[in-house]
Amino acid sequence: MAHQFHIGIATLLATALLAPAASAQQPKTGGTITIALTEEPDTLDPQRTSTQVASMILRYAGDTLVQKDPEGQIIAGLASSWTVSNDGLTYTFKLKPGVKFHNGAALDAAAVKASIERAIDPNLKSPITAGYFDQLASVTTPDKNTVVIKLKKPSALFLENLADSRASIVHASSAKSVGNQFGRAPVLSGPWMISKWDSGTQITLKRNPNYNWGPAYVHKGPAYLEQLTFRVIPDSATQISAFKANDVQALTTVPPNDVASLESARNATLNKSLRTGVGLFLEFNTTKAPFNDVRVRKAINMLVNKDALVKVVLKDLGVPACGPLSPSLWGYWKNACSYAPEYDVTAAKALLSQAGWKPGPGNTLQKDGKPFEFTLYTAPIDTWTQSAQLVQAMLQQAGIKMNIQQYEFGTLLEKTKAGEDQAHFMGYTYPNADIVYLWFHSDNDKTGLNLSHYKNATLDQLIDRSRTTTNSSTRMSTYQAIQQHIIDQALWAPLWINENYSAVRPNLKGVKVSFDGSLILNDAYLESK
Numbered sequence: 001m002a003h004q005f006h007i008g009i010a011t012l013l014a015t016a017l018l019a020p021a022a023s024a025q026q027p028k029t030g031g032t033i034t035i036a037l038t039e040e041p042d043t044l045d046p047q048r049t050s051t052q053v054a055s056m057i058l059r060y061a062g063d064t065l066v067q068k069d070p071e072g073q074i075i076a077g078l079a080s081s082w083t084v085s086n087d088g089l090t091y092t093f094k095l096k097p098g099v100k101f102h103n104g105a106a107l108d109a110a111a112v113k114a115s116i117e118r119a120i121d122p123n124l125k126s127p128i129t130a131g132y133f134d135q136l137a138s139v140t141t142p143d144k145n146t147v148v149i150k151l152k153k154p155s156a157l158f159l160e161n162l163a164d165s166r167a168s169i170v171h172a173s174s175a176k177s178v179g180n181q182f183g184r185a186p187v188l189s190g191p192w193m194i195s196k197w198d199s200g201t202q203i204t205l206k207r208n209p210n211y212n213w214g215p216a217y218v219h220k221g222p223a224y225l226e227q228l229t230f231r232v233i234p235d236s237a238t239q240i241s242a243f244k245a246n247d248v249q250a251l252t253t254v255p256p257n258d259v260a261s262l263e264s265a266r267n268a269t270l271n272k273s274l275r276t277g278v279g280l281f282l283e284f285n286t287t288k289a290p291f292n293d294v295r296v297r298k299a300i301n302m303l304v305n306k307d308a309l310v311k312v313v314l315k316d317l318g319v320p321a322c323g324p325l326s327p328s329l330w331g332y333w334k335n336a337c338s339y340a341p342e343y344d345v346t347a348a349k350a351l352l353s354q355a356g357w358k359p360g361p362g363n364t365l366q367k368d369g370k371p372f373e374f375t376l377y378t379a380p381i382d383t384w385t386q387s388a389q390l391v392q393a394m395l396q397q398a399g400i401k402m403n404i405q406q407y408e409f410g411t412l413l414e415k416t417k418a419g420e421d422q423a424h425f426m427g428y429t430y431p432n433a434d435i436v437y438l439w440f441h442s443d444n445d446k447t448g449l450n451l452s453h454y455k456n457a458t459l460d461q462l463i464d465r466s467r468t469t470t471n472s473s474t475r476m477s478t479y480q481a482i483q484q485h486i487i488d489q490a491l492w493a494p495l496w497i498n499e500n501y502s503a504v505r506p507n508l509k510g511v512k513v514s515f516d517g518s519l520i521l522n523d524a525y526l527e528s529k
Contacts, residue, residue, distance in 0.1 A: 043183030062168025331433030
């Protein structure tokens with residue numbers, strides 16, 4: 001099927017993954033592991049969340065119609081097989097029989113239909129999942145194990161989007177009965193069940209003893225580990241200390257400062273991949289001064305020395321970002337860095353002068369008697385904080401005062417969606433280039449992730465074309481045009497793309513590592529002493 005041809009390309013571009021060493025010991029059922037989280041998710045309702053941390057947890061609690069194997073290829077999930085019509089509009093999924101939700105209800109065709117209908121309900125205002133079905137024409141259920149999805153237009157990304165954990169099938173009746181509380185303990189069908197959420201502290205998942213429908217790359221039957229505890233530890237130094245003390249058995253993100261020491265130690269197995277996304281970018285609210293002027297936005301891009309950020313903040317464990325996509329994503333434009341504005345303080349000052357910003361007392365830039373001063377909204381993440389301080393110093397040398405205001409990540413997201421800020425830091429991880437729809441299409445202003453609040457019909461048309469054409473070369477050229485437009489309008493000042501390092505304790509065996517660096521724990525178990 002043509003839709004599957006592009007899936008594995010990002011894998012070829014990504015940094016090689018280092019899998020934990022195998023153990024001769026037989027897997028043992030039981031035990032608890034603790035996994036460190038830098039921030040708390042907004043919700044664990046797959047159809048309401050917009051955060052990557054929620055997506056990561058949902059990998060262990062949810063199931064999708066199709067999945068990706070560790071190499072990034074689309075394989076069977078809840079659907080044992082599927083066919084696609086010649087015109088690319090009709091997808092027929094045959095479901096695995098006997099699948100149950102965590103509450104014991106049957107996960108059959110009717111349940112899948114109800115889940116999809118909830119995802120597209122305009123009252124739900126789903127920030128991500130609704131976009132996966134934006135071309136939906138109908139969902140029908142010829143029998144209890146068959147789901148037929150018809151689209152209005154072909155979608156080259158439909159199967160790939162269905163493999164995202166935020167497309168997990170939810171028990172729609174439970175969601176309706178408990179309302180907003182569903183996000184605290186969603187009823188799904190995965191190998192673990194969300195049993196408790198202590199706000200600001202930890203989220204506990206219990207083993208699903210009835211799980212018997214996992215993907216082909218894991219053992220048949222329930223997971224071995226009895227409990228997964230996701231502990232919220234914003235401070236990276238505290239995470240490392242907890243890991244070394246064996247209070248935490250897995251780190252989803254190893255800070256750059258600690259990679260070398262963990263690599264040389266014998267108490268960790270590290271896994272590495274280039275982030276499938278942009279680790280940090282400064283995003284402008286294009287509706288508010290002074291960033292409603294494209295010349296000012298371009299000037300900020302030229303005033304930031306990205307190479308210095310990569311060296312100081314990432315310890316050279318990453319690359320400068322040049323646009324909205326990462327080299328690890330299919331669709332990345334290889335000439336983005338040569339096309340994007342370069343670090344050039346003189347050219348930046350000339351642009352600012354054209355925009356009316358002239359040197360005043362103390363070399364502070366002024367316009368109409370007012371100094372160039374703005375507030376950057378950010379989250380208390382170590383690499384973000386350090387980057388903010390460096391960017392602040394770079395802009396200050398050019399006569400711009402940047403204040404820094406930190407918010408917990410969920411609050412940051414709410415404020416930026418509402419357009420309260422002038423500019424903010426943000427980052428993303430996403431499996432494909434369709435992130436441009438979520439971040440830049442007019443449909444996603446206020447309700448989705450169009451946090452620059454930029455609306456442009458030409459850009460919308462390009463994004464729509466990228467989502468509906470199935471021709472590989474046309475899609476690639478369209479993604480190039482999209483990246484050029486975003487760079488031309490300087491909607492972001494892209495900063496860096498980090499190498500993702502995760503770490504597990506040596507006694508945690510059987511861990512597999514996915515193409516995107518995520519940990520697959522279905523086969524994981526704790527080695528006996």
